[in-house]
Amino acid sequence: MKQNWQKILFVIVITALGYFLGRFDSVLYQQPVGQVTAVKTLSSESTTDEHGNQDESVDQQLRVKLLNRKDKEKVIKNSYLSSQAETIRYQKGDQILLTKSDDGYQIDMAKRDNVLFALLGLLFAGLYLAMSRRKFSFLALSIVVNAGLFLATILWDATSRSLPVLPVFVVLALLLSALALYFVLGWGLQAWITWLATCLATLLAVLAMAAVIAVTGAKGIHFETMSYVTQIPQPVFYAQALIGVLGAVMDESGDIVAGLFGLKRESSERTFADYWQAGRSIGREILGTLTNVLFMIFIAETVPMVILMLRNGNNWSYILDQTMNLGILQTVVSALGIVWAVPVTAFITATLLTKKGAINS
Amino acid sequence: MNAILLLIILLLLSLLFVGGKQGLMTFFGLFLNCIPIFILITLVNWGFTPLVVLPIMAILILSVAIYLSAGRPRVLQITWQSSVIVLVLILILAFLAQHFGHLQGYTLENSDELEGLSLSVGIDFSNLAIIVMVMSALGAIAEAAMAVTADLFEVVERTPNISAANLQAQGKVIGEQILGTAINTLFFGMLGANIPLLVWFFRLHYSFSEFMNGKLLIFEVVTMLLGMIGILCSITIAIFLVEHAFHREGRGILNESDL
Numbered sequence A: 001m002k003q004n005w006q007k008i009l010f011v012i013v014i015t016a017l018g019y020f021l022g023r024f025d026s027v028l029y030q031q032p033v034g035q036v037t038a039v040k041t042l043s044s045e046s047t048t049d050e051h052g053n054q055d056e057s058v059d060q061q062l063r064v065k066l067l068n069r070k071d072k073e074k075v076i077k078n079s080y081l082s083s084q085a086e087t088i089r090y091q092k093g094d095q096i097l098l099t100k101s102d103d104g105y106q107i108d109m110a111k112r113d114n115v116l117f118a119l120l121g122l123l124f125a126g127l128y129l130a131m132s133r134r135k136f137s138f139l140a141l142s143i144v145v146n147a148g149l150f151l152a153t154i155l156w157d158a159t160s161r162s163l164p165v166l167p168v169f170v171v172l173a174l175l176l177s178a179l180a181l182y183f184v185l186g187w188g189l190q191a192w193i194t195w196l197a198t199c200l201a202t203l204l205a206v207l208a209m210a211a212v213i214a215v216t217g218a219k220g221i222h223f224e225t226m227s228y229v230t231q232i233p234q235p236v237f238y239a240q241a242l243i244g245v246l247g248a249v250m251d252e253s254g255d256i257v258a259g260l261f262g263l264k265r266e267s268s269e270r271t272f273a274d275y276w277q278a279g280r281s282i283g284r285e286i287l288g289t290l291t292n293v294l295f296m297i298f299i300a301e302t303v304p305m306v307i308l309m310l311r312n313g314n315n316w317s318y319i320l321d322q323t324m325n326l327g328i329l330q331t332v333v334s335a336l337g338i339v340w341a342v343p344v345t346a347f348i349t350a351t352l353l354t355k356k357g358a359i360n361s
Numbered sequence B: 001m002n003a004i005l006l007l008i009i010l011l012l013l014s015l016l017f018v019g020g021k022q023g024l025m026t027f028f029g030l031f032l033n034c035i036p037i038f039i040l041i042t043l044v045n046w047g048f049t050p051l052v053v054l055p056i057m058a059i060l061i062l063s064v065a066i067y068l069s070a071g072r073p074r075v076l077q078i079t080w081q082s083s084v085i086v087l088v089l090i091l092i093l094a095f096l097a098q099h100f101g102h103l104q105g106y107t108l109e110n111s112d113e114l115e116g117l118s119l120s121v122g123i124d125f126s127n128l129a130i131i132v133m134v135m136s137a138l139g140a141i142a143e144a145a146m147a148v149t150a151d152l153f154e155v156v157e158r159t160p161n162i163s164a165a166n167l168q169a170q171g172k173v174i175g176e177q178i179l180g181t182a183i184n185t186l187f188f189g190m191l192g193a194n195i196p197l198l199v200w201f202f203r204l205h206y207s208f209s210e211f212m213n214g215k216l217l218i219f220e221v222v223t224m225l226l227g228m229i230g231i232l233c234s235i236t237i238a239i240f241l242v243e244h245a246f247h248r249e250g251r252g253i254l255n256e257s258d259l
Helices: A002-023 A113-130 A133-159 A165-185 A189-216 A233-266 A272-311 A316-354 B003-045 B050-067 B073-101 B108-114 B125-158 B164-193 B195-203 B208-213 B215-254
Strands: A033-048 A054-066 A073-081 A095-101 A104-110
Touching: A002 A113, A033 A073, A054 A095, A073 A104, A104 B208, A113 A133, A113 B073, A113 B164, A113 B208, A113 B215, A133 A165, A133 B164, A133 B195, A165 A189, A165 A233, A165 B164, A189 A233, A189 A316, A189 B003, A233 A272, A233 A316, A233 B125, A233 B164, A233 B195, A272 A316, A272 B003, A272 B050, A272 B125, A272 B164, A316 B003, B003 B050, B003 B125, B050 B073, B050 B125, B073 B125, B073 B215, B125 B164, B125 B215, B164 B195, B164 B215, B195 B215, B208 B215
Parallel strands: none
Antiparallel strands: A033 A054, A033 A095, A054 A073, A095 A104
């Protein structure tokens, strides 16, 4: 019990360290950073929009202490709507990134790195305690290396105008999954089987989507509703689907293979049918929840936009078309990958585990 | 024919083939889960307090997701218990993250989507941000707890003479591996979803401080981190509950008659 309290204390301390790192790193910023020391509401006024929504428009005066400039204190005006859809109500203690112009300082954006660092601290402290030191370092390394590789590819895509988007992201997907599995599982049969099954199932799912799109002429798919488009949407959507489904399929295959290797460790005298059945049983138990993971992520993200559009007097069918179309498509493709991963993984693993003399480790 | 409809039919057939009747339940579960989400959206739209509606609907969503998946009743029970405990934790963390980070709503990058929409709609978007963060984590929480519990039960079943210490060792091995892969699920999901936004950031030469503080990106990253923290807690608590049950009942946990 005492040990558990120590662990919880450790997590809290690391989280707090992350938070304070974000609170005191303003010296590293080139742009001016300020901290709100006092807030005064100047005026507030009820508003009604053309759809009859009641809201409140407020002007507030912020007294801001500059943290990385010679000027000590400044008074900055901020106006916001109570709904805060695009504006922010600042409170005492908030830190803000500022921009300086001829007529004084303006608010650029809220400083959010303290939240980022605190949550990173919380996650990594927790992982550190939950895993063996070796596994922890490998997982952390995996995330860092994969994020770096991914960002480098995005940077490449963003700077070059004629990049063949899809082939590049296919290669990236193969690389990312191989690296992730190598770091989590180490070099060995387990990692190889999982990688093979992952790539196969992902490939099948994305090919199925491509085939269906080709057959139906992309009828009912609104590629034009994609957000933040800076290039032709269709290849980008394929890339998104590919990378997005990869993790889930890897998870599914990883769980099945891990479960079957667990059986192998407990007792090595098992037949193909044992493994095949156990694999399908593990797969079946998590297939529903895993599909739900991606479904919930996609649907949660649409909630604010759906509510905003409802309040703007749009009807449900238009809203579904505008906000959920691509999300549903991606969820269905991911679900296909997850479902097909079960027989693919169970078959490959069962075959290899029962092949004579294949595994001794 | 509508491309999405065709893919949905393909999915239904695959689920039937791979999962049989249980596969059908999964499909049914996805549709069923749209109901609490629909109710949540409608109630919030009508002006109900989001922070009251959210926990209730979240528990409903978890229950549907867990109890409609195939598995032993006891596995589902332990999964549900750990998921609800973790839900409470994530609710608190999401509230704190929103309070300190002002993560709600839109920015100039959304101008295209927001064209013609009134933003003074009288619903506090900071609560909507909390809804997004918590709901995104729900699936991952349930999945991680389910995976670790199902695997541990599988080990207990296939190994007649397993001891408590042996189970604990297996729990650590399985928990570690599931942690690794489950975290990658969210990680890749987040990376994939944000390709267009990141390309945008790079193309318009956003500064490093915008990468670290910009609302849209940080919101996505925070949502992902909360999901990962959810997975971690979920696995830890599920292992604890399985060991606890095994400690009390031994291999009796495999009996399904007591439910």
